[in-house]
Amino acid sequence: MAPPALNAGELEARLTGLHADSYGWALSCCDWNDAEAEDVVQTTYVKVLSGQARWSGRSTFRTWLFGVVRLTALERRRREASLRRRADRAETDGSAAPTATAAPDEAVLAAERARRLRQALDELPDRQREVVHLVFYQGLTVSEAGEVMGVSVGSARTHYHRGKQRLKTLLAEDDR
Structure with missing residues (x-):
């Protein structure tokens, strides 16, 4: 039996309750890059709140949400790789911003x-x-x-x- 559809307020409450965990998972999916993880979480929330991604109830909401975060991170990674390939083909200046890693x-x-x-x-x-x-x-x-x-x-x-x-x-x- 499918769960009842969640209204915007219920969705927002669930997302808020899972925010810290969702962000932690996004960090892992984005190789610990804070900015990328923030973008992935924000894009995930837009997908969920706009109805692009819908929870069917076949798994827990949390499990489903983590799946959406993972797929959103993969989509972002593919999109960025495609943009890099295009830039390389266009023979742009080739300067890519190095990824900063914080020293422990x-x-x-x-x-x-x-x-x-x-x-x-x-x-x-x-x-x-x-x-x-x-x-x-x-x-x-x-x-x-x-x-x-x-x-x-x-x-x-x-x-x-x-x-x-x-x-x-x-x-x-x-x-x-």
Whole structure:
């Protein structure tokens, strides 16, 4: 049975309640680039509030929303790659703004650990990184993460298990 259609106020309330988690997931999908993540979340909200993306009730609202965030980030990445290819073909000046990465604050141990974990996560294959992030940081089940990613539960479990094992190895190597 499909859930009743949500009115604009209900949609806005749900989006507001999930904003921090949605932004965290968008950061992960955008390689931790704040500006890109903000754009992805904003575009996702526009899609949801305008009716371009509609929740059917086949999954939880949160799981569905994370799927919309993921697809929006992928669309953005493809669009930017296409623009870069066009610019290269047109032989523009070729100057691309380098992506700035914030240097970790060496004085804060927690920041260093977060940096090491983020670096280890970045070394995982995409699907392993996505499922680990969704389960660890967003509190989804492996099954829900599989829905967000558009893969079977078995595949999500395999990626999750391999991702945890690889993280353990990478972090252990860092400790040496």
